[in-house]
Amino acid sequence: MQKITAVLAGQPNVGKSMLINAISDAHLKVGNFSGVTVDKSEVEFNYCDEKSCSDYEIHIVDLPGAYSLNNYTIEEKVSKNFLLHDDFDLIVNVVDSTNLERNLLLTSELLELGKKMIVVLNMSDEAKKEGIDIDEKQLSTILGVPVVKTSAKEELGIKELKEEIVKVYKKPFTNGKIIYSDVIEEEIENLVSLLKVKKFDCKVPSCNIPLRNIAIKLLQEDKEIFTLLRKEPMWIELEPILQGGLEHIYIHYNTKDLEEIFDDERIAFARGATLEVTKVEKKEKKPITGKIDDILLNKYFGIPIFLILMWGLFQLTFTLGAIPMDWIDTFFGKLADFSRDIFGNGFMGDLVADGMIAGVGAVAMFLPNIIILFLGIALLETTGYMSRVAFLLDGFFHKFGLHGKSFIPLVTGFGCSVPAYMAARTLKNEKDKLLTLFIIGFMSCGARLPIYVLFTGAFFSQSQAGNMLFLIYIAGAILGLISAKVLNIFVFKGEDEPFVMEMPKYRLPSFKLIYHTVYGQAKSYMKKAGTFILAASMLVWFASNYPKGSDLENSYLGQTGKVTAPFFHPLGMDWKMAVALEAGLAAKEVVVSTLGVLYSVGEVDEQSTDLRSQIKKNIPIPSAIAFIVFVMIYLPCFAASAVFAKEAGGWKYLVYLFVFTTTTAWILSFTSYHIAKGVLGV
Amino acid sequence: MYKIYHLKVGDKGKIKEIKAGKSLKHRMKSFGLYNGVEFEVKNFSLGKRNVELQVGNSLVALRAGEMEKIEIEKLGEER
Numbered sequence A: 001m002q003k004i005t006a007v008l009a010g011q012p013n014v015g016k017s018m019l020i021n022a023i024s025d026a027h028l029k030v031g032n033f034s035g036v037t038v039d040k041s042e043v044e045f046n047y048c049d050e051k052s053c054s055d056y057e058i059h060i061v062d063l064p065g066a067y068s069l070n071n072y073t074i075e076e077k078v079s080k081n082f083l084l085h086d087d088f089d090l091i092v093n094v095v096d097s098t099n100l101e102r103n104l105l106l107t108s109e110l111l112e113l114g115k116k117m118i119v120v121l122n123m124s125d126e127a128k129k130e131g132i133d134i135d136e137k138q139l140s141t142i143l144g145v146p147v148v149k150t151s152a153k154e155e156l157g158i159k160e161l162k163e164e165i166v167k168v169y170k171k172p173f174t175n176g177k178i179i180y181s182d183v184i185e186e187e188i189e190n191l192v193s194l195l196k197v198k199k200f201d202c203k204v205p206s207c208n209i210p211l212r213n214i215a216i217k218l219l220q221e222d223k224e225i226f227t228l229l230r231k232e233p234m235w236i237e238l239e240p241i242l243q244g245g246l247e248h249i250y251i252h253y254n255t256k257d258l259e260e261i262f263d264d265e266r267i268a269f270a271r272g273a274t275l276e277v278t279k280v281e282k283k284e285k286k287p288i289t290g291k292i293d294d295i296l297l298n299k300y301f302g303i304p305i306f307l308i309l310m311w312g313l314f315q316l317t318f319t320l321g322a323i324p325m326d327w328i329d330t331f332f333g334k335l336a337d338f339s340r341d342i343f344g345n346g347f348m349g350d351l352v353a354d355g356m357i358a359g360v361g362a363v364a365m366f367l368p369n370i371i372i373l374f375l376g377i378a379l380l381e382t383t384g385y386m387s388r389v390a391f392l393l394d395g396f397f398h399k400f401g402l403h404g405k406s407f408i409p410l411v412t413g414f415g416c417s418v419p420a421y422m423a424a425r426t427l428k429n430e431k432d433k434l435l436t437l438f439i440i441g442f443m444s445c446g447a448r449l450p451i452y453v454l455f456t457g458a459f460f461s462q463s464q465a466g467n468m469l470f471l472i473y474i475a476g477a478i479l480g481l482i483s484a485k486v487l488n489i490f491v492f493k494g495e496d497e498p499f500v501m502e503m504p505k506y507r508l509p510s511f512k513l514i515y516h517t518v519y520g521q522a523k524s525y526m527k528k529a530g531t532f533i534l535a536a537s538m539l540v541w542f543a544s545n546y547p548k549g550s551d552l553e554n555s556y557l558g559q560t561g562k563v564t565a566p567f568f569h570p571l572g573m574d575w576k577m578a579v580a581l582e583a584g585l586a587a588k589e590v591v592v593s594t595l596g597v598l599y600s601v602g603e604v605d606e607q608s609t610d611l612r613s614q615i616k617k618n619i620p621i622p623s624a625i626a627f628i629v630f631v632m633i634y635l636p637c638f639a640a641s642a643v644f645a646k647e648a649g650g651w652k653y654l655v656y657l658f659v660f661t662t663t664t665a666w667i668l669s670f671t672s673y674h675i676a677k678g679v680l681g682v
Numbered sequence B: 001m002y003k004i005y006h007l008k009v010g011d012k013g014k015i016k017e018i019k020a021g022k023s024l025k026h027r028m029k030s031f032g033l034y035n036g037v038e039f040e041v042k043n044f045s046l047g048k049r050n051v052e053l054q055v056g057n058s059l060v061a062l063r064a065g066e067m068e069k070i071e072i073e074k075l076g077e078e079r
Helices: A016-023 A074-085 A097-111 A124-129 A136-143 A158-170 A182-197 A211-219 A223-230 A235-253 A258-277 A288-296 A302-320 A322-343 A347-365 A367-383 A385-398 A404-415 A417-426 A430-440 A446-459 A462-490 A511-545 A556-571 A575-583 A589-598 A609-618 A621-633 A638-648 A651-680 B022-030 B064-068
Strands: A002-010 A029-032 A039-047 A056-062 A090-096 A116-122 A132-134 A147-149 A278-280 A500-503 B012-018 B038-044 B050-055 B058-063 B070-075
Touching: A002 A016, A002 A074, A002 A097, A002 A158, A016 A039, A016 A056, A016 A116, A016 A158, A016 A511, A029 A511, A039 A158, A056 A158, A090 A097, A090 A158, A097 A116, A097 A124, A097 A132, A097 A258, A097 B022, A116 A124, A116 A136, A116 A158, A124 A132, A136 A147, A136 A258, A147 A158, A182 A211, A182 A235, A211 A223, A211 A235, A223 A235, A235 A258, A258 A278, A258 B022, A288 A302, A288 A385, A288 B038, A302 A322, A302 A367, A302 A385, A302 A404, A322 A347, A322 A367, A347 A511, A367 A385, A367 A404, A367 A417, A367 A511, A385 A404, A385 A500, A385 B050, A385 B058, A404 A417, A404 A430, A404 A462, A417 A430, A417 A511, A417 A638, A430 A462, A430 A638, A430 A651, A446 A462, A446 A589, A446 A609, A446 A621, A462 A621, A462 A651, A500 B022, A511 A556, A556 A575, A556 A621, A556 A651, A575 A589, A575 A621, A589 A609, A621 A651, A638 A651, B058 B064, B064 B070
Parallel strands: A002 A056, A002 A090, A090 A116, A116 A147
Antiparallel strands: A029 A039, A039 A056, A132 A278, A500 B058, B012 B038, B012 B070, B038 B050, B050 B058
């Protein structure tokens, strides 16, 4: 059996993921490219012809969508890196038939790589509907590589594509034929003839390509090829030819910017090829996308329509999601009881029930929220509406250094930070994403609500408490936007990332594709957060129950609180409040129950009048305000922290976030404590 | 000097020059925005902070900052 590795490369929104699903969805593996949070889907299957299924095993790697191979976005970097440095047999370049000219720009860059290649004219059904007819045979002649027409949606041409992959694999390499203008072709020829005479041979993957492609890369001043060739003795002879060649090209183009020269060459090539192979039947009807955009991007109705849609999504997420959450809660409660029956009430029973099961239960609880929210986001993305959202809101968010797409993760943050951090994936630009991730915590999540309710209830009348609550939430959001601006100026410095974005055509969502996306995200959440949370919750359980036989005050957690009390002293807080805040690092739900234990009123929730009066009696108002401000700003919980580290791309970012939020919390808490003290005169 | 934000929704224009750095220029090219290309303004967001353009067969969105970098000429003035 022979193994064929093919890479799927193409621009965004050309239906690559749908194509890979249509090719074989049975064994789709979703992972990450090493070191980055860019999804990598792979599929492996046996190729079956008339005779047997055992001759070839085809392995397809789906590269992230890239408009060009210019290292502009992280996706482009990942794709370029893979194409240059990884081992594979052929490239399958997926092209949107309805947008041939722009897609061929990437095709021409791929042809320069000098690898075996197949061009797939995907979405041929849509092209037909739009009256676009592409002559694939002629295109194949022009490009010098096979061209297959497919429609992933209608599952057309999939069999032909598989056949072509095997055919191209078996055939010897033939060079693709992107033809440049005469000046450049002449210089390529000069370089190739020298390389040929010198019998240049290179075994490194990035230069184990045809001599013509090496010559092209030399003319493009490709750093890697230069470093490799400079070590060769023939460099002495090569250099003058190259220098002369470049001079010749510069004179012709009236510029020394090689990138621009080659860009223009590719544009001319793509334009010429498109003109030659396409016939467009003029259709009078206004395309459907334009009609929908007239409504959804309307200056006045656009934003209200979006807000209504968002409101619906959050209602679904947090009300519908609450139902299975209760079930999961009950289930883990039962499981904990059951484990006590098995392990008894001793160390093992406590560890399993309170440490392990309770911890995993807390993670699993969020699963319904995550599934519903991601279903919504997947729908927004696959239908093409997400880009419109960015368009509508970018004007406002950009003022704070954020991106229009930051809106969804930020609003999600009011529900729960865990799915919010995950939702930040829709931001493709690294800086936009990090900035958004850093301020999500300022949007007070649902778990902080009990703390606010308890404290506002203790110090304000029923009617005032509601206003205070609202004020807390708004203050958090404003603080978040200000922090974004500050971080943008001082930390994520540098020029603003430009906003050049494609607005994809509106499309009906594909059930299969959405299923795969949501399933993959849910699985990765359970796997990553689950393993870490298990360890962390065991640790917290241990710290609050040991040394053996001690109460919370004398446990390791209580001792830590006492040791760190001086840190909280300037904020007007005693060691009890310090312990509550520290326990709150694990989960905000714990804060209220910890206060309950420490003020010895036993089991409590936020409605407990006992605890309220205890708090009113023991805590002065300025300290209470400082406490609330601290809760508003510092890290949400363990689960969120683990997810944050994963999405931001490393644990070091969690350290930054911890330092950033804790410092901000401390300073603002300190300030509000002293202002309140001054104003109230206590 | 004409810029995209001088146009109205439905107006057509032609790119005369893109005055941007290397990488942004390349980025714009990969979206089909380069000298001599004709486009149509499809939508503006509030305050013309963003624009949606029809370029060839695709729709491309830009921010005011990018519009600033593109010099254009208005087509069909005589209409």
